[in-house]
Amino acid sequence: MALLKPTTLKPTTGIGMTSTRTRERMLTRLREQGIKDEVVLSAMGEIPRHIFIDEALSTRAYEDVSLPIGYSQTISQPYIVARMTEILRNGKQLNKVLEIGTGCGYQTAILSRVAKEVLSLERIRPLVMKARGHLRTLKCNNVKLDHADGSNGLSEFAPFDGIIVTAAASHVPEELLAQLAIGGRLVIPVGTNAQVLMLIERQAKEYVQTKLEAVKFVPLLGGVS
Ligand code: SAH
Numbered sequence: 001m002a003l004l005k006p007t008t009l010k011p012t013t014g015i016g017m018t019s020t021r022t023r024e025r026m027l028t029r030l031r032e033q034g035i036k037d038e039v040v041l042s043a044m045g046e047i048p049r050h051i052f053i054d055e056a057l058s059t060r061a062y063e064d065v066s067l068p069i070g071y072s073q074t075i076s077q078p079y080i081v082a083r084m085t086e087i088l089r090n091g092k093q094l095n096k097v098l099e100i101g102t103g104c105g106y107q108t109a110i111l112s113r114v115a116k117e118v119l120s121l122e123r124i125r126p127l128v129m130k131a132r133g134h135l136r137t138l139k140c141n142n143v144k145l146d147h148a149d150g151s152n153g154l155s156e157f158a159p160f161d162g163i164i165v166t167a168a169a170s171h172v173p174e175e176l177l178a179q180l181a182i183g184g185r186l187v188i189p190v191g192t193n194a195q196v197l198m199l200i201e202r203q204a205k206e207y208v209q210t211k212l213e214a215v216k217f218v219p220l221l222g223g224v225s
Contacts, residue, residue: 100150105131121150
């Protein structure tokens with residue numbers, strides 16, 4: 001009997017590296033990394049990350065790394081997706097959420113499981129098409145994707161309970177602060193070389209800003225392509 005070399009084995013849905021067991025190992029690691037929100041962990045366990053990644057890289061889908069998705073962009077590492085979602089949720093059910101930087105749609109799919117309605121903007125058209133396909137496969141029917149520069153948010157749909165930016169901004173855009181509901185939260189990486197994840201909460205009379213941790217995101221760019 002000819003033996004298959006491990007390198008010739010291709011991961012198929014539900015088998016090997018892409019199986020539920022592999023995802024459970026990812027959940028164990030996320031807990032070790034400090035993620036506590038069971039709603040977020042359950043969404044991370046439910047959404048298969050490998051379908052968002054090219055087949056050649058899918059054996060690495062559940063490693064805690066960001067991976068290329070084409071067009072010089074990346075899919076965020078599972079830890080950062082879980083962490084940003086946990087901060088955004090703050091232990092509460094979210095109604096309307098805006099995401100800026102859909103990419104391949106992985107974070108969007110996680111958001112669709114923790115919020116009633118998700119609007120997401122992406123400036124690169126082929127990525128919008130890719131993300132739409134993935135979100136349709138996963139029946140994320142409460143998501144609306146648009147091909148647009150999201151730097152200024154989406155004022156016609158404001159206010160939002162949560163705004164999550166998944167590309168690094170040079171500063172916190174004023175327009176996004178104005179689009180938060182009272183009690184709403186903005187989670188955004190800020191900085192050019194050294195970046196820090198920021199949380200801005202809109203309270204009745206003021207905005208409260210907290211620096212969370214060092215992160216590494218692709219830059220938030222203007223215009224569409
Ligand atoms: N949320 C993704 C991460 C995508 S990487 C995930 O789950 O993995 C960040 C994305 O932000 C890229 O696809 C990039 O094209 C997009 N982006 C950068 N600037 C943008 C802008 N001004 N408006 C909308 N999308 C933007």
